[in-house]
Amino acid sequence: MVATGTTDYDAVVTDLADDLLTYIDRSPTAFHAVEETKRRLLAHDFVELDPRKGEDVSGGDRCFIVRGGTIIAFVVGTQDPTEHGIRMIGAHTDSPNLRVKPVALTRAGGAFRIGMETYGGVLQHTWLDRDLTLAGRVVIRADKGLETRLVNFARPLMRIPSLAIHLNRGVNKDGLKLNAQKHLAPMLSLETGGELDFRDVVADELEDVLSAQIVSWDLAAADAVPSVRSGLSREIIHAPRLDNLGSSHSAVKALLGALDPQPATRLIALYDHEECGSRSAQGAQSSFLQGVIERIVNSFSTNATSFYTCMANSFLVSADMAHAVHPNHVDRHEPKHRPVLGAGPVIKQNINQSYATNDETSARFSEWCRAADVVPQHFVTRTDLPCGTTIGPITAARLGVRAVDVGNPMLSMHSCRELCAAADVDKMVGAMRAFLTDPTHF
Ligand SMILES: [Zn+2]
Numbered sequence: 001m002v003a004t005g006t007t008d009y010d011a012v013v014t015d016l017a018d019d020l021l022t023y024i025d026r027s028p029t030a031f032h033a034v035e036e037t038k039r040r041l042l043a044h045d046f047v048e049l050d051p052r053k054g055e056d057v058s059g060g061d062r063c064f065i066v067r068g069g070t071i072i073a074f075v076v077g078t079q080d081p082t083e084h085g086i087r088m089i090g091a092h093t094d095s096p097n098l099r100v101k102p103v104a105l106t107r108a109g110g111a112f113r114i115g116m117e118t119y120g121g122v123l124q125h126t127w128l129d130r131d132l133t134l135a136g137r138v139v140i141r142a143d144k145g146l147e148t149r150l151v152n153f154a155r156p157l158m159r160i161p162s163l164a165i166h167l168n169r170g171v172n173k174d175g176l177k178l179n180a181q182k183h184l185a186p187m188l189s190l191e192t193g194g195e196l197d198f199r200d201v202v203a204d205e206l207e208d209v210l211s212a213q214i215v216s217w218d219l220a221a222a223d224a225v226p227s228v229r230s231g232l233s234r235e236i237i238h239a240p241r242l243d244n245l246g247s248s249h250s251a252v253k254a255l256l257g258a259l260d261p262q263p264a265t266r267l268i269a270l271y272d273h274e275e276c277g278s279r280s281a282q283g284a285q286s287s288f289l290q291g292v293i294e295r296i297v298n299s300f301s302t303n304a305t306s307f308y309t310c311m312a313n314s315f316l317v318s319a320d321m322a323h324a325v326h327p328n329h330v331d332r333h334e335p336k337h338r339p340v341l342g343a344g345p346v347i348k349q350n351i352n353q354s355y356a357t358n359d360e361t362s363a364r365f366s367e368w369c370r371a372a373d374v375v376p377q378h379f380v381t382r383t384d385l386p387c388g389t390t391i392g393p394i395t396a397a398r399l400g401v402r403a404v405d406v407g408n409p410m411l412s413m414h415s416c417r418e419l420c421a422a423a424d425v426d427k428m429v430g431a432m433r434a435f436l437t438d439p440t441h442f
Pocket residue numbers: 092243244274320321
């Protein structure tokens with residue numbers, strides 16, 4: 001199935017895949033993914049721009065700007081972006097998960113449970129019987145007003161126990177049926193420990209914060225088990241949030257590998273809220289990216305049509321993980337479009353525009369793959385199955401920019417713990433870097 005053998009895997013499985021594990025483990029939520037991305041950018045002399053100020057940028061500048069769980073980073077080209085365009089990679093920082101309700105604790109059966117909302121298309125049963133931790137953002141009342149703090153318990157803290165088969169005899173035959181309100185509340189503690197205040201739990205984890213200072217939170221359950229390599233040759237990755245930290249990580253690595261001066265501006269936009277439709281102030285439907293592009297363009301030219309000219313010269317690679325063919329469910333794929341793990345990036349196409357790819361943009365991405373010694377795979381969904389979507393069509397429509405939808409193949413998408421191939425990390429980063437550094441004007 002996979003074209004490369006064990007020896008080849010040894011050659012291609014470099015520390016890029018291990019670095020992905022680190023990126024994921026440091027990013028239990030979109031907020032943490034932004035923080036980890038920031039840390040990497042700052043180490044390469046990027047400067048954070050203040051969204052409340054409109055400073056100009058100039059050729060060679062390395063900048064980023066943050067809005068909640070979204071980060072946009074760019075390296076300004078040496079030439080006017082109106083003429084030389086912006087090469088953009090889009091991805092998302094969020095993943096389906098369980099989020100703590102504003103009144104967090106409930107009691108039942110001698111235990112304190114945490115009431116959870118489901119975020120995005122959660123594959124619910126995969127959250128049962130896992131060691132779960134808590135992470136996210138907390139708003140506290142400080143001396144100078146309200147402040148936000150990130151928190152990550154980073155250890156097994158709670159669990160959603162499944163119901164014993166003896167009490168649910170038909171489960172293997174009839175399938176597991178879960179009610180999201182009743183059955184997805186993790187157990188945090190036993191009542192034998194006495195009264196429990198959720199603010200105390202969070203305050204204990206934050207340095208120098210008292211329970212009474214905690215005003216509100218956006219906290220998520222996350223897999224507490226570190227990401228690992230598996231398979232006979234360590235060629236497989238088991239990790240949470242591969243969709244879409246896998247692509248966010250590739251985008252960051254590609255940008256940091258394309259810092260040398262060149263005419264075109266290079267940009268990555270890693271969005272929150274993709275999993276719930278992108279409609280928020282920091283989602284792909286927002287004006288955030290357009291505003292950043294206008295800031296770059298207006299630093300060079302104040303012509304009223306500059307933005308549109310710039311977009312005509314620009315290109316977007318929308319990167320989101322793709323469905324590899326499942327060895328136990330081969331027939332769920334279109335017979336001639338079955339991407340396999342380890343065989344490289346997938347170009348995703350849908351004639352009804354669920355993906356932004358068209359014939360021209362597919363061909364361009366294929367050429368960048370070729371430049372990186374990678375052969376792309378192709379995906380269309382079965383004609384009798386509906387198709388997923390990405391930030392690709394949203395961004396293409398909003399900006400009027402050419403775009404292609406791509407992604408590395410993976411299994412267990414939207415599970416609490418997903419799976420992909422280590423070799424594909426290198427291949428995607430290589431193709432993205434070829435795009436960002438393409439010496440031609442396209
Ligand atoms: Zn995704």
